[in-house]
Amino acid sequence: MGKNCRMERRERADAARNRQAILRAAEELLRRHPPEQVSVERVAAAAGVGKGTVFHRFGSRTGLMRELMAERARELEQAVAEGPPPLGPGAEPVERLVAFLARVAELGARNGNLMAAHEHAMATRKGAAEERRESNPIYVSWHRHVSGLIARGRPDVDAEEIAHMLLGTLHMEPIASQLRAGEHERLAASFAELVRALFRAGGG
Amino acid sequence: MGKNCRMERRERADAARNRQAILRAAEELLRRHPPEQVSVERVAAAAGVGKGTVFHRFGSRTGLMRELMAERARELEQAVAEGPPPLGPGAEPVERLVAFLARVAELGARNGNLMAAHEHAMATRKGAAEERRESNPIYVSWHRHVSGLIARGRPDVDAEEIAHMLLGTLHMEPIASQLRAGEHERLAASFAELVRALFRAGGG
DNA sequence: GATTAAGTTGACCGATGGTCCACTTAATAT
DNA sequence: ATATTAAGTGGACCATCGGTCAACTTAATC
Numbered sequence: 001m002g003k004n005c006r007m008e009r010r011e012r013a014d015a016a017r018n019r020q021a022i023l024r025a026a027e028e029l030l031r032r033h034p035p036e037q038v039s040v041e042r043v044a045a046a047a048g049v050g051k052g053t054v055f056h057r058f059g060s061r062t063g064l065m066r067e068l069m070a071e072r073a074r075e076l077e078q079a080v081a082e083g084p085p086p087l088g089p090g091a092e093p094v095e096r097l098v099a100f101l102a103r104v105a106e107l108g109a110r111n112g113n114l115m116a117a118h119e120h121a122m123a124t125r126k127g128a129a130e131e132r133r134e135s136n137p138i139y140v141s142w143h144r145h146v147s148g149l150i151a152r153g154r155p156d157v158d159a160e161e162i163a164h165m166l167l168g169t170l171h172m173e174p175i176a177s178q179l180r181a182g183e184h185e186r187l188a189a190s191f192a193e194l195v196r197a198l199f200r201a202g203g204g
Numbered sequence: 205m206g207k208n209c210r211m212e213r214r215e216r217a218d219a220a221r222n223r224q225a226i227l228r229a230a231e232e233l234l235r236r237h238p239p240e241q242v243s244v245e246r247v248a249a250a251a252g253v254g255k256g257t258v259f260h261r262f263g264s265r266t267g268l269m270r271e272l273m274a275e276r277a278r279e280l281e282q283a284v285a286e287g288p289p290p291l292g293p294g295a296e297p298v299e300r301l302v303a304f305l306a307r308v309a310e311l312g313a314r315n316g317n318l319m320a321a322h323e324h325a326m327a328t329r330k331g332a333a334e335e336r337r338e339s340n341p342i343y344v345s346w347h348r349h350v351s352g353l354i355a356r357g358r359p360d361v362d363a364e365e366i367a368h369m370l371l372g373t374l375h376m377e378p379i380a381s382q383l384r385a386g387e388h389e390r391l392a393a394s395f396a397e398l399v400r401a402l403f404r405a406g407g408g
Numbered sequence: 409g410a411t412t413a414a415g416t417t418g419a420c421c422g423a424t425g426g427t428c429c430a431c432t433t434a435a436t437a438t
Numbered sequence: 439a440t441a442t443t444a445a446g447t448g449g450a451c452c453a454t455c456g457g458t459c460a461a462c463t464t465a466a467t468c
Contacts, residue, residue, distance in 0.1 A: 012434055015446060036327060039424060050448030052428085057446095061425060120327050121425095122377070143378075161379075161394040168376030169369045173326070174347075190365040194402060201401035216414060216465055243455060254417040256458085261415095265456065325456095 019057055021047040026068055035117030040064070062121040066136050069118055072111055073138045076103055080145060093153040094199045100145065101166065101191040102184075108170050109184035116176050142167060154202040162198070166191065223261055225251040230272055231318075239321030244268070266325040270340050273322055276315055277342045280307055284349060297357040298403045304349065305370065305395040306388075312374050313388035320380050346371055358406040366402070370395065 011019070025047035029038045040061050044051045058064040085091035086099040108115055118136065147163035169175055175187060215223070229251035233242045244265050248255045262268040289295035290303040312319055322340065351367035373379055379391060 010435095012445060014434065018446085040426085041424080044448090051426090052448050053446075055426065056448095116327075157397050158390065158394050161390055162398065164376060164378050165370075165373045165394060165398070168373050168379060171377075172368060172372030172375060173323075174368050175365075175372060186362065186365055190362050190369060193361050194366065194369070194398060197405035198398060198401045200405050214466095218465065219415060222415085244457085245455080255456095256417050257415075259457065260417095 015057070018047070018049050018053055022049065022054055022057060022064070023068060023071065026064060030068075030111075030113045030117055033113070035113045035120045038113075038117065060121075062118070065114070065118040065121045066138075069114060069136065069138055072107060072114065073141075076107060077141065079103075093149040094195060097146065097149045097153070097195050098192045100149070101195065102188040104142065104167075104170065105179065105184040105187040105191065108176070108179040108187075109182055113180065115170055116173075119171050139167070150198070153199045156202060157198070166194070219261070222251070222253050222257055226253065226258055226261060226268070227272060227275065230268060234272075234315075234317045234321055237317070239317045239324045242317075242321060264325075266322070269318070269322040269325045270342075273318060273340065273342055276311060276318065277345075280311060281345065283307075297353045298399060301350065301353040301357070301399050302396045304353070305399065306392040308346065308371075308374065309383065309388040309391040309395065312380070312383040312391075313386055317380075317384065319374055320377075323375050343371070354402070357403045360406060361402070370398070 022043060026038065026043045029043060029046055040054050041051050043064070044054045047054075054064065058067055079087050080100060082088060086095040087103065088096075091099070122136075143160075143163050146166060147159040150157065150159035150162055169187070169191075170179075178186065226247060230242065230247045233247060233250055244258050245255050247268070248258045251258075258268065262271055283291050284304060286292060290299040291307065292300075295303070326340075347364075347367050350370060351363040354361065354366055355363035373391065373395075374383075382390065
């Protein structure tokens, strides 16, 4: 019952170091190469570990990409939950939505091929039912946020469907490559245009 | 200079037969299985031909999917160019756009995994610059139509971007699976909602 | 029936995501 | 310090994929 009686065994020090090395290596490779060229083996080599280690840590290519994405999304998630308006609570739904989508676009722009890589990983053979069914938790949380805001502003429309449509944009190749080039303002502007039009049309 | 002096050598009879067999087999497999499980080899086996024949006919997996997609799109393309309103010329841009997107949704619903398969094929390693740059001609033509209609109704917005956003919807996994389940009306309704809101917001 | 270009095929290639297990090593208990 | 041991590691190995190719067939022509 001493101070070392932790039930949850911590991750070993070398394991934690390797986890970081792998994540950083994947990040770096993804910044410079299209996702289909960033194989697990290359990531492992760049991180200075064996391929098996990557799979041991992240389970699958999808798992690695998911973790990378989660890392990027955490900051945004917090800003949404408890940050200042218009992103955080307090502002009107329209403004919150516009602000959120702008940030998502920016996040897409800063992360190069990450979104595409995750999509690509999901589309790959092995991970059948389990991996793909519940999709990725970040998408789910984003979708909940967006569809919640839409529902508050326009209770009469199919908010969930429209939220899927808006977020789907990020996974589109023509737009993704635009984001990769840094042009996130263009997407943000069109997001704003669509959202404002939608809210105005019903609000009177 | 007799009656057989055709310069354009026709496709041989057995080749034409195999082409059809391959297309139909791919169609059938795609109706029942997720795209990543429909390998070229399986298509070939189902069509009763060798793998090499598929590549000889269609060049690549992408080429096969593209052809399948083109086959499905031809009918729609013609209806748009010279059919009766609201799909064809004559109706207001809003109505044409709503009608067009409804048909696109329906097309997606009837074709199971075709869109996803094409996307999946595009994301696959080999076909680097050439295959991917100009994207697929069907998408380009759809995009031109949609962005043209938007520009006519709302000259002040970024029509090309918004057209990408609307069409991008079809490539989204949550919505694609909805379409696969036959629920194309739901997508069509949200398309209509968004488009009407967009046009109303600017038209006064 | 001969000629020939078009078509066909399956063994083969390099690469990928993922598995496995013999081997190391960090954290603990003594 | 040393022993114990569970966690971690690495890379040969596997099935499968898209794609290539050279030897072989065959449909269309004269």
